[in-house]
Amino acid sequence: MTSTQTLTPAQVARRRRTASMKATWRLLRANRSGMVGLVLLVAFILVALLAPVLADSQGLEVTRATGGVLEPPSLHYPLGTDDNGRSILTLLIWGSRISLFVGLSATVISMVIGTFMGLMSGFFEGRSAALLFRVTEWFLVIPFLPLAIVLASVLGRSLLNIAIVIGVTSWPGTALLIRSQTLSVKERPYLERARVLGAGRWHQMTRHVLPNVMPMVFANTTLTVAIAILSETTLSFLGLGDPTRVSWGSMLEDAFSVGAMTTGAWWFIVPPGVCVVLVVLAFTLVGQALEEVLNPRLRRSS
Amino acid sequence: MSGPTLLEARDVSVAFTTRGGSVARALDGVDLAVAQGEVVAIVGESGSGKTTLARALMGLQRPSAGQVLFEGAPLEYSTRGMRGFRGQVQMVLQDAAGSLNPRQTVYESVAEGIRLHRLVAADADRRSEVQLVAAALAEAGLRPPERLFLRYPHELSGGQKQRVLIAGALALRPRLLVADEPVSSLDASIRGEILALLLKLRRDLGVGVVVVTHDLGLAWNIADRIAVMYLGRVVECGSTEEVLESPRHPYTQALLSVVPEIERLAPVVLTGEIPDPTRIPAGCRFHPRCPALADGSAAAAGVGDRCLGEPLPVLSAAGEHRTACHLDAVLSRT
Amino acid sequence: MSPVMTQPTTEPLLDIRDLSVSYRTSEGMLPAVRGVDLRVSPGEVVGVAGESGCGKSTLASTVLRLQPQDAEVTGRVEVSGTDVLTARWGDLRVLRWAEASIVFQGALHSLNPVHRVGEQIAEPIRLHEPELAEAVVAGRVGALLEQVGLPRERERAYPHQLSGGQRQRVMIAMALACRPRLVVADEPTTALDVMVQAQILELLSGLVRELGVGLVIISHDLSVLAGICDRVAVMYAGRVVETGTSEQVFTAPVHPYARALSGAFTRIGDPASRYAPAGLAGDPPDLRDLPAGCSFAPRCPRVVDACRSAEPALLELAEGRRAACIRVGEP
Numbered sequence: 001m002t003s004t005q006t007l008t009p010a011q012v013a014r015r016r017r018t019a020s021m022k023a024t025w026r027l028l029r030a031n032r033s034g035m036v037g038l039v040l041l042v043a044f045i046l047v048a049l050l051a052p053v054l055a056d057s058q059g060l061e062v063t064r065a066t067g068g069v070l071e072p073p074s075l076h077y078p079l080g081t082d083d084n085g086r087s088i089l090t091l092l093i094w095g096s097r098i099s100l101f102v103g104l105s106a107t108v109i110s111m112v113i114g115t116f117m118g119l120m121s122g123f124f125e126g127r128s129a130a131l132l133f134r135v136t137e138w139f140l141v142i143p144f145l146p147l148a149i150v151l152a153s154v155l156g157r158s159l160l161n162i163a164i165v166i167g168v169t170s171w172p173g174t175a176l177l178i179r180s181q182t183l184s185v186k187e188r189p190y191l192e193r194a195r196v197l198g199a200g201r202w203h204q205m206t207r208h209v210l211p212n213v214m215p216m217v218f219a220n221t222t223l224t225v226a227i228a229i230l231s232e233t234t235l236s237f238l239g240l241g242d243p244t245r246v247s248w249g250s251m252l253e254d255a256f257s258v259g260a261m262t263t264g265a266w267w268f269i270v271p272p273g274v275c276v277v278l279v280v281l282a283f284t285l286v287g288q289a290l291e292e293v294l295n296p297r298l299r300r301s302s
Numbered sequence: 303m304s305g306p307t308l309l310e311a312r313d314v315s316v317a318f319t320t321r322g323g324s325v326a327r328a329l330d331g332v333d334l335a336v337a338q339g340e341v342v343a344i345v346g347e348s349g350s351g352k353t354t355l356a357r358a359l360m361g362l363q364r365p366s367a368g369q370v371l372f373e374g375a376p377l378e379y380s381t382r383g384m385r386g387f388r389g390q391v392q393m394v395l396q397d398a399a400g401s402l403n404p405r406q407t408v409y410e411s412v413a414e415g416i417r418l419h420r421l422v423a424a425d426a427d428r429r430s431e432v433q434l435v436a437a438a439l440a441e442a443g444l445r446p447p448e449r450l451f452l453r454y455p456h457e458l459s460g461g462q463k464q465r466v467l468i469a470g471a472l473a474l475r476p477r478l479l480v481a482d483e484p485v486s487s488l489d490a491s492i493r494g495e496i497l498a499l500l501l502k503l504r505r506d507l508g509v510g511v512v513v514v515t516h517d518l519g520l521a522w523n524i525a526d527r528i529a530v531m532y533l534g535r536v537v538e539c540g541s542t543e544e545v546l547e548s549p550r551h552p553y554t555q556a557l558l559s560v561v562p563e564i565e566r567l568a569p570v571v572l573t574g575e576i577p578d579p580t581r582i583p584a585g586c587r588f589h590p591r592c593p594a595l596a597d598g599s600a601a602a603a604g605v606g607d608r609c610l611g612e613p614l615p616v617l618s619a620a621g622e623h624r625t626a627c628h629l630d631a632v633l634s635r636t
Numbered sequence: 637m638s639p640v641m642t643q644p645t646t647e648p649l650l651d652i653r654d655l656s657v658s659y660r661t662s663e664g665m666l667p668a669v670r671g672v673d674l675r676v677s678p679g680e681v682v683g684v685a686g687e688s689g690c691g692k693s694t695l696a697s698t699v700l701r702l703q704p705q706d707a708e709v710t711g712r713v714e715v716s717g718t719d720v721l722t723a724r725w726g727d728l729r730v731l732r733w734a735e736a737s738i739v740f741q742g743a744l745h746s747l748n749p750v751h752r753v754g755e756q757i758a759e760p761i762r763l764h765e766p767e768l769a770e771a772v773v774a775g776r777v778g779a780l781l782e783q784v785g786l787p788r789e790r791e792r793a794y795p796h797q798l799s800g801g802q803r804q805r806v807m808i809a810m811a812l813a814c815r816p817r818l819v820v821a822d823e824p825t826t827a828l829d830v831m832v833q834a835q836i837l838e839l840l841s842g843l844v845r846e847l848g849v850g851l852v853i854i855s856h857d858l859s860v861l862a863g864i865c866d867r868v869a870v871m872y873a874g875r876v877v878e879t880g881t882s883e884q885v886f887t888a889p890v891h892p893y894a895r896a897l898s899g900a901f902t903r904i905g906d907p908a909s910r911y912a913p914a915g916l917a918g919d920p921p922d923l924r925d926l927p928a929g930c931s932f933a934p935r936c937p938r939v940v941d942a943c944r945s946a947e948p949a950l951l952e953l954a955e956g957r958r959a960a961c962i963r964v965g966e967p
Contacts, residue, residue, distance in 0.1 A: 013407070013409075013410065015452075016407055016452055188400060189395055189396075189397045189400035189401040190400065190401050190402055190403040190404075192362070192395060192401075193393075193395060193401045193402075193467070193470075194414070195362065196360060196362065196388065196392065196393045196395070197388065197392075197414055197415040197418055197470070197471075197474070198384065198385050198388035198389065198415065198418045198419060198474075199414075199418055200381045201381070203418065207414075208403055211403075211405050212403070212404075212405060347829035347830060347831060347832075348800075348829055459919045459920060460688075461919065462919070489687035489688055489856060489920060490687065490856060490857060490858065490897060490900040490901070491687060491893075491896050491897055491900050491915060491916035492915060492916065492920075493900060493913070493915060494899075494900055494913040494914045494915020494916070495913075495915035495916070495917060496915070497913035497915070498913050498915060501911060501913070516829060516830055517830075518830075518904055519901065519902030519903075519904055520902070520913075522902050522904045522905075522909065522910065523902050523909060523910070523911070523912070523913040524911065524913060542910075546904050546905065547905055556831070557830060557831065558904065560830060560831060560833075560834035561830070561859075561904060562859040562860070562862050562863045562901075569834065571831070571834045571835055571838055572831050572835075573835075575799050575801055575802075575829075575831075575832060576829075
């Protein structure tokens, strides 16, 4: 007898899952651009997590700034100082936390709402599903910036509110993707088999539709994060972010308001901009690689 | 025959409204009764309504008219109402490859039904889920069953996939299996194995089968009774021997005649194809293609006009050899 | 069944000699066809029977050199005397469709859904005979449609407006467009209803009689071939395991696989097959992992030890009758 006698079905399932994850990892490793993106991503995440180690938080306080105003890069201040004498490098490192945090939480909000709406409107038929679809379409056409500005002014200027604003305005894209996937999966014979076996709608949705929809969604998530980070940068740049917290967007706002462009203080503008670009690029590359790897159409098995 | 009626369709009709607005009558009044432990073959070509009938019998398709009865009681179409029914009547779908969730292992696919119906708790012998799954796979001819627990559908051959589907249905201990074209996508040499399995299930477990097929040979192999369908109606039914050795409806006769190596019948290749279910011919629905009408034998018997204008009644579900044909009605009286 | 028209002075239309085709896969070379011979004369209908993985479709693709570019091919495939495998591109273009054509499997997917069927039938005519006037081409298309049993007006239909049987007829009309001398039909009746199947087979045999073309029919259904073919070759795991007239192979097969294939077809009215479906145990052969010796040994009901040591050669039992089994002739 094989060793499955001593394993429970849950253990068996877990073993298959780890085996398939390893296979996915191997495929991912082969994708050159995806690996570049992944390395970049890991680097940024590490910087954000290790911020307290890399840069003294005291450097963020305006009152304790020790540098001169808008000093160019030097040995003491590798990226120069801002208009308050704070080290730009410190700001950059701590700012990464905000940008990444807001981006990720906004994505979570967007994914949760989008998945729910997409599944419901795709799986069910009839008036309620049509209504959900109309709501999705309606949110899709609302212009992002005006809505964000209105919401931000109504809700107040805090990080959480920014995350909410971004989440609430970016979920329709996800919802539409999930809805179309759901519509196609719903027609597959194994869904009918589940019905024949006696599965109710909840079981069909969670055990059959969702697992087959999630891979595409997962790849889409990384792209959504990229957009969320860009959105946060934009909103902070427009002055809608939390004034007490430093993010890359707020750095750009400061730079703009003190006229760093005209005075030629490039060390204030370029680093945050480059960081945003690199992070977005990293997420995009990883997202594209994941999509290639997880897209069942591209995988021909035996 | 074998016992009391288990599953019955009474004057069932299923109509679809097409996008153009016309009404397609996929089923146009069908009576069919299946007894416990019986193997019934529903034979027809595409467009005959046989798959729609199978789905109506399974409760997957609500009839627009008529009723489907299980043990004498009409089906309740709510999820809860269906639960009990589904534990007694199971289905094996046409597309074996697509019917298994590609992300589920064989174990999970077979265990799904067991979990849905909480059979572990209800098991008289106190078997675990693993044991129930293994038993179902073994009954379906996959031995040793443990070897396949971890496999995914794409790692299985066509015959194995079909057996896994049968195991998944068997795990619920049904009294009747509805199999829609169970072997048409399998290699010819493997078909016999799956058909032998169905017969074995009837012999050992008393499970009856309603098999939907276009293959008359398959019906000869395993069916007790046959119902031949054309354009939404049963046109001939009776025991397999009666229908296949002495067919009375011109359509059945034509179908039999084109089976290769049938020496006793000259091939009658019908012209054209089954008409659109939105435009069912008046009178006898087969009359535009009927060889008996075309060669004059219907006119000679005096029923030519009736074939063109008088519709035929729905064939009753009784076991004797019956045909829905004006000509046959005249000929069998003489 | 039409009698074989023997024309001893004419070269065969199709002469396949010792053909082997292997596909390049990530796991190594996959042998799809392993040393196959096949000959077709004008007016003859030859059937190739076999199930999934036996190599019959690969065999069909080599007739017009349609196998994948990176496949390894050895042997000769001569169509009207020209070796297709080594022909120059120009010669191959002329040969394709004008000498030999293929009726592909799955008519629904082989027809372009956005073009009318008349256009699609006209396409090869225009490619091969560009000097023809439009009216002449249209006339040819109409004549072809009538030849396959469709009314001329159907040339304006789109594929999705036609039934399965009608689409298959269009595919046949396309294959005949440039008046080839050899037609290869790959699973022409699969997925069609029994009655439509009979119609298509009737059409094909009528065309062979009328036009004198050579026809190769490939099917997994031996009973389909029995009615229409003069000769049949049965394939298993890339090799031919039995040949003979269709009568011989269908009613008195000698190779155990051919016997199983023939036995799988139920004779209605025969009490022996009532409640007794005949099948073959085991799974189709895995071409990546063929056993040493006879590839059918794992499933053979008549296997002996000697079977596992070497792949049996195709033995000539009588004129045109061959089988690849060491136990042929034993009681």
